[in-house]
Amino acid sequence: MRENTRIDWHARVEQALARVFASLDEPLAWQTLAGELHASPWHFHRCFRQLTGETVKQCLRRLRLERAAFQAAHGEARITDIALEAGFETLEAFLKAFRRAHGISPGGVRKLGAWAGTIAAPSNLHYAPGEPRKHFFIADKGDAHMDVKITTLSPLKLVCYRNFGEYWNLPGTWQKLFELMASQGVAMPAPTGMTVFHDHFDEVPMPDKRSDAAVYVPQDIELVEGLFRYETPGGLYAVKPHFGSCEEIGTTWDKWREEWLPTSGWQLDKTRPSLEWYQGHFDFAPPELHVTLLCDAVCRA
Incomplete structure (x- = not known):
């Protein structure tokens, strides 16, 4: 990707991410985002993933699971309600996804209390209620270039x-x-x-x-x-x-x-x-x- 094209797509992906953060409570398809940005669905999908390290679906799922962890740690909502709010149809599916993402159950998070609940992401963008959304860092060039x-x-x-x-x-x-x-x-x-x-x-x-x-x-x-x-x-x-x-x-x-x-x-x-x-x-x-x-x-x- 040329540098000027990369900068242009960085701005577009910034817009898409703002929409993602505002859509945690509603269904949002990446094809819809592509249309709003006047881009072909395939090209938008490829550029979003290349710049953030995630697909739109993965980003939404991660942010909803981060929010669920925050709600479990700092609120009194029932775990079942948190699961539904995160977009899961069954409590069993939510508990399985939550433990896979966080390494701990929602009940365990509630007992810990003071717990951030963030999930590693190349963009370094996370659910943070009450804080302005940060600009994202462009993802690295892939696993073969891991800085080890x-x-x-x-x-x-x-x-x-x-x-x-x-x-x-x-x-x-x-x-x-x-x-x-x-x-x-x-x-x-x-x-x-x-x-x-x-x-x-x-x-x-x-x-x-x-x-x-x-x-x-x-x-x-x-x-x-x-x-x-x-x-x-x-x-x-x-x-x-x-x-x-x-x-x-x-x-x-x-x-x-x-x-x-x-x-x-x-x-x-x-x-x-x-x-x-x-x-x-x-x-x-x-x-x-x-x-x-x-x-x-x-x-x-």
């Missing part, structure tokens, strides 16, 4: 607090780590923080998975009960930067493991942990600018 680097990481000495089982329990694990570290007089958040996944593999049942909320603390401190020291083994890692909220990380990680890793010439080294390495203090930037390095231990295939 193979690099050697040095060992890091960390102080950790462990979580067993569901990863959705990790926010509480981090909160407990902060409380215990604060009781030791260590200022939080620490400059270097990461989640260490010891069993981030499909063959390990979820109840048996171990994950640690971990921080690098330069000075020696006496550890209270519940905290322990751990040194990452270092070595070769495949590192993928993720831009967006923590809730979107799982989808990004699954995507590049499924689409980049099989053709990369590398394989997972399951003797070493995976790392979710947070860059900077998230409180000082909007979610779309949060940067996390997803690090998988690898060896030659």
Whole structure:
């Protein structure tokens, strides 16, 4: 696509996205959008997907599921009503789609309360009630161009607090780590923080998975009960930067493991942990600018 044509279509897709955001409560076909933009349906469909990384149908479905998560977390509406509002004919279909998208049930989201509920999207556009719609970022050039680097990481000495089982329990694990570290007089958040996944593999049942909320603390401190020291083994890692909220990380990680890793010439080294390495203090930037390095231990295939 030529640059001037790309800019013209970027403006058209901006209009289409504004219509999509305004149509979460009504049926909307991509053919209708194409007609409103005076474009051929086929050409509109191709350009919308090329620039946003999603089809109109996928975008609508994702935004409705994000809204459903917000309603489950922050409202008192019945889950059945939320399902119908999201465009699902049956509660069973909604629950299945919700869990596939978010990794948790609507009831689980309601118990968590403070939960963003965004789903990873190349455009970085998400359901955000009360906030003006942001301009979208043009999607990257496809999975073959995934920005993955193979690099050697040095060992890091960390102080950790462990979580067993569901990863959705990790926010509480981090909160407990902060409380215990604060009781030791260590200022939080620490400059270097990461989640260490010891069993981030499909063959390990979820109840048996171990994950640690971990921080690098330069000075020696006496550890209270519940905290322990751990040194990452270092070595070769495949590192993928993720831009967006923590809730979107799982989808990004699954995507590049499924689409980049099989053709990369590398394989997972399951003797070493995976790392979710947070860059900077998230409180000082909007979610779309949060940067996390997803690090998988690898060896030659």
